[in-house]
Amino acid sequence: MKNFLTDYLAYILFKALGPLIRSLPLSFSFALGRRLGDALYYFDPKHKAMAYANIKRAFGTGLTSGYLSCLTRDFYRTFGQSIIEVFLIPIIDRNYIEQYITIEGEERVLNALKKGKGAILMAVHAGSWELSNIITANLGFPFSMFIREQGPARLNQLLNNYRKAKGCRIISREGGLREVITALNNNEAVGMTVDQGGSSGIMVDFFGRSASMPKGAVKLALRYNAALIPIFFKRIGGPKIKVWAGEEIALSRSQNEDEDIKANLQRVVAIFERFISDNPKEYLWTYKIWKRSQMSSILIISDGKAGHLHQSEAAGMLAQRVLAEKKIKAEIKEVEAVFKNKASRFILGFCILFFGKYSCQGCLSCLKNSLTPNSYGKISSASPDIIITAGSSLAGLNLLLSRENLSKSITVMRPSYFGIKRFNLVIAPRHDRLKKRKNLVITDASLNLIDEGSLARASKTLALKKSLKEDGFYIGLLIGGDSKGFRLSLSQVSIVIEELKKLSEELDAQLLITTSRRTSERIGLAIKNGLSGYSRLKLMVIANEDNIPDAMAGILGLSSIIVSTPESISMISEAVNSKKYVFIFNAPGLSLKHKSFLNYLSKKGYIHISESAGLAGRIKDIWQEKPLLPALKDNDLVKEYLNRIL
Numbered sequence: 001m002k003n004f005l006t007d008y009l010a011y012i013l014f015k016a017l018g019p020l021i022r023s024l025p026l027s028f029s030f031a032l033g034r035r036l037g038d039a040l041y042y043f044d045p046k047h048k049a050m051a052y053a054n055i056k057r058a059f060g061t062g063l064t065s066g067y068l069s070c071l072t073r074d075f076y077r078t079f080g081q082s083i084i085e086v087f088l089i090p091i092i093d094r095n096y097i098e099q100y101i102t103i104e105g106e107e108r109v110l111n112a113l114k115k116g117k118g119a120i121l122m123a124v125h126a127g128s129w130e131l132s133n134i135i136t137a138n139l140g141f142p143f144s145m146f147i148r149e150q151g152p153a154r155l156n157q158l159l160n161n162y163r164k165a166k167g168c169r170i171i172s173r174e175g176g177l178r179e180v181i182t183a184l185n186n187n188e189a190v191g192m193t194v195d196q197g198g199s200s201g202i203m204v205d206f207f208g209r210s211a212s213m214p215k216g217a218v219k220l221a222l223r224y225n226a227a228l229i230p231i232f233f234k235r236i237g238g239p240k241i242k243v244w245a246g247e248e249i250a251l252s253r254s255q256n257e258d259e260d261i262k263a264n265l266q267r268v269v270a271i272f273e274r275f276i277s278d279n280p281k282e283y284l285w286t287y288k289i290w291k292r293s294q295m296s297s298i299l300i301i302s303d304g305k306a307g308h309l310h311q312s313e314a315a316g317m318l319a320q321r322v323l324a325e326k327k328i329k330a331e332i333k334e335v336e337a338v339f340k341n342k343a344s345r346f347i348l349g350f351c352i353l354f355f356g357k358y359s360c361q362g363c364l365s366c367l368k369n370s371l372t373p374n375s376y377g378k379i380s381s382a383s384p385d386i387i388i389t390a391g392s393s394l395a396g397l398n399l400l401l402s403r404e405n406l407s408k409s410i411t412v413m414r415p416s417y418f419g420i421k422r423f424n425l426v427i428a429p430r431h432d433r434l435k436k437r438k439n440l441v442i443t444d445a446s447l448n449l450i451d452e453g454s455l456a457r458a459s460k461t462l463a464l465k466k467s468l469k470e471d472g473f474y475i476g477l478l479i480g481g482d483s484k485g486f487r488l489s490l491s492q493v494s495i496v497i498e499e500l501k502k503l504s505e506e507l508d509a510q511l512l513i514t515t516s517r518r519t520s521e522r523i524g525l526a527i528k529n530g531l532s533g534y535s536r537l538k539l540m541v542i543a544n545e546d547n548i549p550d551a552m553a554g555i556l557g558l559s560s561i562i563v564s565t566p567e568s569i570s571m572i573s574e575a576v577n578s579k580k581y582v583f584i585f586n587a588p589g590l591s592l593k594h595k596s597f598l599n600y601l602s603k604k605g606y607i608h609i610s611e612s613a614g615l616a617g618r619i620k621d622i623w624q625e626k627p628l629l630p631a632l633k634d635n636d637l638v639k640e641y642l643n644r645i646l
Contacts, residue, residue, distance in 0.1 A: 029084050036080035047286040048286075058207040078281045093138075100239040126279070138167060142183070144189070146190055147172060194272065211292070212291075228268070298320065301387065310447075315410055319386055320332060335378045338375040340370060344369065357403060396416075408424045412447060413429070441637055441641040448573050458550040462548070474538070481565075483518065494526060503619055514555055519543060584609050
């Protein structure tokens with residue numbers, strides 16, 4: 001019923017406005033069209049946002065958001081005039097064409113028809129495409145327009161009647177292929193579009209990424225030896241339009257028709273791409289050009305914190321895998337958001353609280369004022385399909401940029417005061433205690449890059465570099481450092497070292513130790529003193545002195561037993577993901593949220609918590625029992641949610 005009413009009202013409106021617009025002076029009508037374009041620009045935010053994002057993806061590198069907004073507005077003004085031309089179709093005749101339409105290259109079509117195989121006149125949805133069939137039908141040779149029936153049925157039929165009255169023959173795509181072949185066999189010209197391929201199109205490169213384009217024109221030309229000629233339309237000003245025919249395309253042929261179709265279609269699309277690049281305001285930008293693209297881009301924005309970056313990278317890796325399963329190749333780019341100062345970070349977040357869904361697109365002045373010039377340049381010029389951040393400080397920036405580019409927004413951890421529902425996906429650990437939502441995935445631990453593949457690679461690399469046996473029996477010790485409210489004590493570290501020395505003797509194991517960049521100099525010195533000359537110590541990495549890339553991953557891969565300090569959620573999560581027996585020694589100063597995290601993992605059997613004194617006995621008991629290790633399923637759960645939005 002709703003579609004019926006929309007169809008009927010559109011039909012009545014068009015019938016009522018048509019005579020009025022046709023009675024106005026042309027100069028006034030086209031001025032009205034420009035104002036109509038302005039109105040659509042301001043009051044059709046959804047399609048304007050799509051047009052802006054598409055233009056940015058096509059031309060955005062090096063262009064300011066203000067300039068991209070100007071291009072978008074110019075497109076809308078041209079589009080508004082094209083709408084007015086639809087109302088004028090009943091009064092367009094040869095006199096109108098001679099007065100307002102400049103035609104060049106007509107002889108190329110006539111020469112092609114002399115070959116007797118017909119001609120396919122190709123165009124894209126650019127310029128006055130609604131007038132293209134009227135203009136071409138009045139050039140003195142038989143012409144048919146191959147179209148897809150769309151829109152309200154009554155209005156569509158009315159427009160087709162207008163076209164037919166002006167000498168244009170309409171062939172519907174719904175069952176009209178035979179008519180097209182008949183027209184070509186009769187040495188007639190047929191107009192066909194070579195953009196907007198939809199689900200039946202094939203993928204070719206369009207402005208640097210694959211897009212679906214219809215193969216019909218090229219396929220017919222190859223099969224029936226019809227001439228293939230590109231046609232271009234450009235508005236010079238008001239009703240004045242320039243139309244020209246390009247050179248006939250010499251089709252390449254081989255023994256593989258599918259490859260020939262794709263190769264020749266790519267050449268055709270490249271020709272129109274150059275035209276669009278020179279005349280961006282002419283193209284119809286308001287549809288999802290790259291909806292079915294086999295290429296995607298992921299932008300990870302870092303706040304400079306290694307733990308947050310690792311979680312973002314893990315989310316990016318999982319998104320990349322999900323897209324790969326859909327046969328989409330995703331490229332990941334990382335950039336750091338560097339704020340001018342703490343105040344600018346706060347002000348940006350405060351401002352973003354009040355912007356609407358599309359209100360800041362094309363502006364970015366608040367972002368420019370908040371970030372350093374170098375950081376702003378890298379972030380603002382990107383046009384990603386997916387934006388990933390971690391931590392509350394970048395949640396607002398994620399929202400701003402996802403609206404700017406119409407990207408999918410993924411944030412890891414609680415997004416502060418911005419609210420969950422504004423993001424496409426929020427990935428938060430259980431200890432954040434967030435209420436369930438459709439776009440919220442709750443993980444047991446923090447996301448990380450540890451999996452069987454990464455562990456195998458890292459352990460092999462570390463073993464070769466440090467002459468370690470890959471099949472050795474190792475106990476790995478992960479030492480973190482001080483954090484908010486927590487201070488790692490010298491006495492506790494000393495006790496743990498002595499416990500592990502005792503344990504390694506009892507189990508005939510060897511020790512692998514790494515500190516983090518957060519480990520204080522005093523703790524690092526205590527570790528070195530406590531293990532100086534100890535024969536079972538096979539590796540000690542003091543990160544602030546001589547760090548080894550992926551040392552921790554290598555230790556996780558080589559070790560059978562992992563011992564860790566309790567303060568780092570990310571470090572513990574990585575240890576758990578290694579599927580080894582993980583032991584955490586207790587220490588004072590942990591927050592309630594942190595304790596909740598540890599207690600939950602302990603309850604589920606992912607980790608074992610012990611006091612420092614007695615650690616060796618606790619580990620030995622567990623090692624002898626060898627209870628079944630539960631598998632952490634966070635990554636599988638996140639992939640499931642990613643599948644829903646990508």
